Amino acid sequence: MSTVDGKTVRVALLGCGTVGAEVARLLTEQAGELAARAGAPVELAGIAVRRPDKHPELPQHLLTNDAAALVESDVDVVVELIGGVDPVREWLLTALRKGKSVVTANKALLAEYSAELFEAADAAGADLYFEAAVAGAIPLLRPLRESLAGDRITKVMGIVNGTTNFILSAMDSTGAGYAETLDEAVRLGYAEADPTADVDGYDAASKAAILASLAFHTRVTASDVHREGISNVSASDIAAAKALGRTVKLLSICERVTGEDGTESVSARVHPVMIPRSHPLANVGGAFNAVFVEADAAGNLMFYGQGAGGAPTASAVLGDLVAVARNRVVGGRGPRESAHAALPVRPMGQTPTRYHVSLDVADKPGVLAQVAQVFAAHEVSIAAVRQRDRHDTASLVIVTHLAPDAALEATVEAIGKMDVVNEVVSVMRVEGEDT
Numbered sequence: 550m551s552t553v554d555g556k557t558v559r560v561a562l563l564g565c566g567t568v569g570a571e572v573a574r575l576l577t578e579q580a581g582e583l584a585a586r587a588g589a590p591v592e593l594a595g596i597a598v599r600r601p602d603k604h605p606e607l608p609q610h611l612l613t614n615d616a617a618a619l620v621e622s623d624v625d626v627v628v629e630l631i632g633g634v635d636p637v638r639e640w641l642l643t644a645l646r647k648g649k650s651v652v653t654a655n656k657a658l659l660a661e662y663s664a665e666l667f668e669a670a671d672a673a674g675a676d677l678y679f680e681a682a683v684a685g686a687i688p689l690l691r692p693l694r695e696s697l698a699g700d701r702i703t704k705v706m707g708i709v710n711g712t713t714n715f716i717l718s719a720m721d722s723t724g725a726g727y728a729e730t731l732d733e734a735v736r737l738g739y740a741e742a743d744p745t746a747d748v749d750g751y752d753a754a755s756k757a758a759i760l761a762s763l764a765f766h767t768r769v770t771a772s773d774v775h776r777e778g779i780s781n782v783s784a785s786d787i788a789a790a791k792a793l794g795r796t797v798k799l800l801s802i803c804e805r806v807t808g809e810d811g812t813e814s815v816s817a818r819v820h821p822v823m824i825p826r827s828h829p830l831a832n833v834g835g836a837f838n839a840v841f842v843e844a845d846a847a848g849n850l851m852f853y854g855q856g857a858g859g860a861p862t863a864s865a866v867l868g869d870l871v872a873v874a875r876n877r878v879v880g881g882r883g884p885r886e887s888a889h890a891a892l893p894v895r896p897m898g899q900t901p902t903r904y905h906v907s908l909d910v911a912d913k914p915g916v917l918a919q920v921a922q923v924f925a926a927h928e929v930s931i932a933a934v935r936q937r938d939r940h941d942t943a944s945l946v947i948v949t950h951l952a953p954d955a956a957l958e959a960t961v962e963a964i965g966k967m968d969v970v971n972e973v974v975s976v977m978r979v980e981g982e983d984t
């Protein structure tokens with residue numbers, strides 16, 4: 550038995566590309582079921598596209614190239630699937646100020662402007678949902694905003710960019726270098742012709758900002774996130790990781806950091822990391838996403854699935870659409886912004902990290918002691934050392950304990966200048982316990 554007695558919820562769809570086309574299809578094909586679940590018919594009232602004449606597949610009477618006018622028209626919900634900041638930002642602010650609910654997949658916009666969007670939403674009592682913006686189909690933002698709202702989250706760490714995960718997974722399995730693997734990823738259609746946002750970590754940094762804000766009830770923007778991409782990850786790094794029983798992943802890491810004086814701050818960063826092959830994130834291959842959440846009461850949680858693609862991303866958009874339609878039917882709202890903790894963002898240099906350093910050194914007495922002395926001088930404690938002799942040189946692999954990132958960086962710089970060090974073969978941060 551279902552009750553569909555609510556007033557029709559009229560939906561404006563802005564953008565009909567990879568994700569928008571799937572949303573339009575599912576909205577039409579599943580109209581009856583969506584109405585039953587929402588408690589009211591959910592009706593596509595208009596679709597804004599750039600060139601209506603290029604969309605013979607869509608109902609022609611719904612098409613317009615005037616997104617601004619569609620937002621102002623008699624619609625209840627605006628689903629934005631165009632992307633980018635301008636001009637979308639103004640349209641969504643207009644919609645929210647007029648009390649219309651907004652559903653968007655736009656991480657670039659949310660990562661910089663969520664405060665003003667939430668302010669507009671809160672002032673008008675409208676909903677702002679964006680499950681598709683991080684990790685596509687994977688239910689992640691709703692668990693953070695709702696299911697875990699009673700817990701204290703300490704860390705959110707994951708693979709939230711499919712393109713870079715595809716490239717790193719391929720480098721790991723073939724041993725090939727970065728440039729040739731990227732070319733292959735573009736050829737196969739996994740990476741875009743201009744893959745900058747993915748490979749330089751901008752996409753993952755936007756997602757980290759959204760995750761840190763929701764997990765820690767604070768405001769973190771993309772510009773607060775320390776960002777390193779994967780273009781410097783070499784075949785040597787991958788080989789060094791393998792030799793240690795580790796693999797390399799581009800991780801978005803958001804964590805609470807408690808200073809020596811007990812004050813709390815947030816660290817949000819994106820960079821390549823060596824993790825043990827036994828770590829749950831190590832087995833996430835290809836273009837899949839996975840996010841690990843640590844919370845005081847819940848313990849460890851893992852979210853895994855498809856982080857991109859038309860249909861998977863549309864699944865998250867439709868879920869949000871049903872949620873906002875339900876809220877309208879019962880006259881309520883979804884969660885408002887929760888930024889009460891107002892935690893400062895810790896600079897990367899002061900963030901505790903661990904390094905792996907692989908060196909090619911002269912094979913003579915006292916070299917290990919000299920290298921260890923440089924670590925000690927920077928107050929960096931060594932967790933493990935492995936030395937392997939070759940002819941007249943030796944391979945030295947050092948893994949540190951936690952130390953401020955700036956101290957680790959300075960240590961590596963000083964080591965690179967030592968006469969006894971022939972080559973710094975690989976330097977990378979590590980996460981997870983060694984097995």
Ligand SMILES: NC(=O)c1ccc[n+]([C@@H]2O[C@H](COP(=O)([O-])OP(=O)(O)OC[C@H]3O[C@@H](n4cnc5c(N)ncnc54)[C@H](O)[C@@H]3O)[C@@H](O)[C@H]2O)c1
Binds near residue numbers: 565597614685
């Ligand atoms: N594709 C994915 O896998 C994926 C996953 C998660 C989130 N997202 C996000 O979803 C959003 C859409 O991504 P996409 O992959 O569908 O992009 P897309 O480029 O395939 O589609 C965007 C569409 O918007 C249209 N458009 C641009 N300006 C417009 C305007 N002024 N009026 C009307 N239409 C206009 C474009 O012509 C294009 O068809 C982005 O914010 C993206 O970050 C995408």
Ligand SMILES: N[C@@H](CCO)C(=O)O
Binds near residue numbers: 857
């Ligand atoms: N370019 C993104 C799409 C999903 O946000 C990725 O590779 O994961």
Ligand code: NA
Binds near residue numbers: 680688
């Ligand atoms: Na998601």
